[in-house]
Amino acid sequence: MVNSLHGGFYDSRRYFELDDELAAITPHSDVVIDMATTEYLDASSVSLLIRHLGVWRRQKPGTQLRLINVRPELAEAMRATKLDTLFFIN
Amino acid sequence: MAWQFSSEDAETALGSRDDFVAALHQQFGAPIDEFAAKVLYTEAIANTVRHAPGAIRIVLEARDDAHWLCVYDEGPPFDWTPALPVDLYGEGGRGLFLIDRYSDCVAVERLATGGNAIRIKLNPGAHAPFEPE
Numbered sequence: 001m002v003n004s005l006h007g008g009f010y011d012s013r014r015y016f017e018l019d020d021e022l023a024a025i026t027p028h029s030d031v032v033i034d035m036a037t038t039e040y041l042d043a044s045s046v047s048l049l050i051r052h053l054g055v056w057r058r059q060k061p062g063t064q065l066r067l068i069n070v071r072p073e074l075a076e077a078m079r080a081t082k083l084d085t086l087f088f089i090n
Numbered sequence: 091m092a093w094q095f096s097s098e099d100a101e102t103a104l105g106s107r108d109d110f111v112a113a114l115h116q117q118f119g120a121p122i123d124e125f126a127a128k129v130l131y132t133e134a135i136a137n138t139v140r141h142a143p144g145a146i147r148i149v150l151e152a153r154d155d156a157h158w159l160c161v162y163d164e165g166p167p168f169d170w171t172p173a174l175p176v177d178l179y180g181e182g183g184r185g186l187f188l189i190d191r192y193s194d195c196v197a198v199e200r201l202a203t204g205g206n207a208i209r210i211k212l213n214p215g216a217h218a219p220f221e222p223e
Contacts, residue, residue: 011104011132012139040125042132043185050179073125080191081174081184 001028002068007037010045018045019052027056027063036069040077050086064088092117093150100138100146100163107131110159113150114214117157122214126192130210133185134161141168142206156194157212164205170198 003025010018018041025031031053041049049065056063065087070078075089083089093113095106111127138146142165149160172190175183189196194211201207 009107009128009132011107012101012136013104040128040132042136043188044136046184047181050181054179077125077129077188077191081187082178086178 002032002034004034004036005038007039009039011040011042012044015044015048018048022048022052025052025056027060030064030066031056032066032068034069035067035071035074038074039071040074046078046081046083053087066090092152094148096145096147098145100135100143103135103138103146103148104132106148110148110150114157114212117150117152118214120215127212127214129188129192130159130212133189134159134208134210136185137168137189137208138163138165141165157214159210159212161208161210162201162205167200168198168206170196170208172196 005021006017025033053063053065056065067078067087068090070089078084078089093110095103095109097103107128110131111122111124114127115122115124135146135148138161142163145164147162149158149162151158151160170186171183172186173183174187175181189210192213194213196211197207197209199207199209
């Protein structure tokens with residue numbers, strides 16, 4: 001199952017919106033999120049994503065997070081901060 | 091001074107991100123790396139929101155043939171340490187790291203009147219592709 005976000009530019013003003021979006025995701029074998037419409041996740045949004053990954057792994061141990069269709073510039077920023085060691089970025 | 095913004099609530103500055111990018115584009119007079127400009131603006135403001143959520147003043151300056159994003163707050167001193175968290179599951183540090191990554195240089199100054207000035211030298215033309223270590 002592929003999940004999607006509302007998209008756009010996530011900053012601290014949209015923290016609770018993103019929190020609700022991520023809380024609505026139920027982990028199956030993996031969590032897959034289509035990032036095609038997401039321009040940017042700021043540092044607070046990334047922290048939120050990591051926190052939810054912890055929740056998903058408590059719900060279903062071994063859960064892997066896969067972000068797909070990540071825009072090249074966002075993927076580059078994520079790799080710069082070594083997020084590709086925590087989850088898959090495609 | 092090419093553009094400025096001030097507010098009593100630092101977080102409201104995030105709503106002027108596109109105005110900042112437009113002003114930088116106009117000042118630079120050539121295509122700019124909009125993504126890098128947005129990252130720098132957003133993470134700089136987010137840092138201020140975290141440590142000094144009150145009044146903020148933001149200035150885009152052209153000085154010494156360079157473009158500077160200057161953020162002034164009225165908060166307590168803070169430690170400018172642009173490093174990733176040791177524990178990558180940790181929550182702090184990524185924003186400052188990205189500012190360091192996408193800018194030419196950063197200067198943080200404690201103001202005599204109280205508060206901080208963060209001056210970020212922009213490289214609006216382009217940033218070098220990230221090369222994994």
